[in-house]
Every structure is written in structure tokens, then in C-alpha cells.
Amino acid sequence: MTIDARTLLPIADRAVSIASEIIRTKAPGIITAKGDRDMATEVDYAVEHAVREFLSRETPEIGFLGEEEGGSHPGNGLMWALDPVDGTANFLHGIPLCGVSLGLIDKDTPTLGVIDLPFLNLRYLAAEGAGAFANGSEIRVSDIRELETAIVAVGDYAVGENADERNQPRLALTKELAARVQRIRMFGSAAIDLAWVAEGRIDANIMLSNNPWDTAAGVILAREAGATVIDLDGSPHSMTSHATIAASPKLVADLVELIAETRESVVFSRNIAE
Incomplete structure (x- = not known):
């Protein structure tokens, strides 16, 4: 249809x-x-x-x-x-x-x-x-070009079954971001994370999850505002992606590189979704 x-x-x-x-x-x-x-x-x-x-x-x-x-x-x-x-x-x-x-x-x-x-x-x-x-x-996404001047929001840490295991990549990623970006923020709402990327209040958002009720509205909002929205490996985001990463286009390459470096030391592919 x-x-x-x-x-x-x-x-x-x-x-x-x-x-x-x-x-x-x-x-x-x-x-x-x-x-x-x-x-x-x-x-x-x-x-x-x-x-x-x-x-x-x-x-x-x-x-x-x-x-x-x-x-x-x-x-x-x-x-x-x-x-x-x-x-x-x-x-x-x-x-x-x-x-x-x-x-x-x-x-x-x-x-x-x-x-x-x-x-x-x-x-x-x-x-x-x-x-x-x-x-x-x-609204339009921000024009930030460098991670060192970027504010990046991260999704909530996992709770429930296998939370310790599922939080290993989240914690590893937070550590890498803390060493590179201007500030990390955790707002506790996927909708806010994505809407504020779209509005340019923040420069990027990384969620190691992709529930359709959490991300569908925010993903189209971010895209229409000029953000690039991708999966962990840098491929275009869809509702079957493992993660939801939205950012100012000029930050995407650096974010993908940072995530790839983190993935080398932590198994990201093992049940990261909430």
C-alpha cells in the first residue's frame, strides 16, 4: 500500500x-x-x-x-x-x-x-x-564538525535479563566518548535524544537499541532535519537495525571510527538490544 x-x-x-x-x-x-x-x-x-x-x-x-x-x-x-x-x-x-x-x-x-x-x-x-x-x-541539525566540540547523548543502560552482559558495550562506548567529546548526556528518553539531534540542541545520539516505538518518530524527524541516521556498522538505519545512531553529517565518520575501535575490544553483536 x-x-x-x-x-x-x-x-x-x-x-x-x-x-x-x-x-x-x-x-x-x-x-x-x-x-x-x-x-x-x-x-x-x-x-x-x-x-x-x-x-x-x-x-x-x-x-x-x-x-x-x-x-x-x-x-x-x-x-x-x-x-x-x-x-x-x-x-x-x-x-x-x-x-x-x-x-x-x-x-x-x-x-x-x-x-x-x-x-x-x-x-x-x-x-x-x-x-x-x-x-x-x-529545524535543522547542528553544523558541528569535530567530536571535541560535540555534545553526544547516549541511551539508557540496560536493565533486566543479562543486563550486566548487555551493558558491557554501553559502558565501553561511554568510556571512549568521555575521552573524545565535549560532553556526554543521558536524558532517559529516546524521543528527546532524536528530537534534540534534529533541532541541533545536541550533536549526536547513540542508542544500542532500536525498538520501533522508541525510534520510529525520532528517526524520521532527525532525517528530515538533515541528520544522518545509521546502524553500528555505518549502514543506513532501518527498523531492523541493531542500534540507532543519529548525528550531524560531519560527525558521522568520526563516530563510526570510534565505535569500530570500541567493537574491537567488546563483543557488540551479542544481544545488545533492550
């Missing part, structure tokens, strides 16, 4: 507005444990239910995948991917670095994304071929 993602931006924007209102106005409520140090709140489930219901009415031909309750995968290859509260741990602790992330995936490629950060009053939108925007203004 072929569809111009730009035509669906108004629907995605309305869906995210519904989600944002719930996040802003409801307390976290009952916490449901999903595993070791991993949890969901009542708000996570309330947002996912509300957005799923809205999109099933507005776009019944498009599948839906939510972080908390999964979803359907239609044969036409189109699927919404939702993280109802990206940064749940931040949300629980009253840290405003959290929000809702809604992407549209066409087969293996994100083509539309809307990210809203309710407590920062920031709304990001992008669709393939239409550019990337923050609160209505077009």
Missing part, C-alpha cells in the same frame, strides 16, 4: 494532542512492574488505549503497535508505532524529560513522526519529504 505520509500528519498530530493532555493532567497512578527496574504507569496504559482507539477510527487500514500492549501488523506494511510515555522513570520522578512518540512505519522505514514533550511545551513533527518542525518552525 502506497501512501503520502504528509496527508496523515494532521491525524497523527491530533492523536498526540490526546496523549499529551492525558500526560499533563493525570497522576501516574498504579505502577505495573514489567521486569527488573522496568515499569509502566496507569498513564502509559491510558494514553495507549486512547490513541489506539482514535487511530483505529481514523485510519482503520493501518496497523498499530504500542509499547505496552503490542498490536496488529497488517499485510499492507503500514503501522503506527506508539510509545505512550517515553521516559516513564522520569515521569514517575517528576522530571520533565518525558513525552509521547508516535511514528508511522511503511514496511521497514519510518515516514512520519510526531513527538510531544508536554512539560516542556515542545511539539515536533516530520513527514518524509516535508521537513522537520518544532512548534511550527523548521
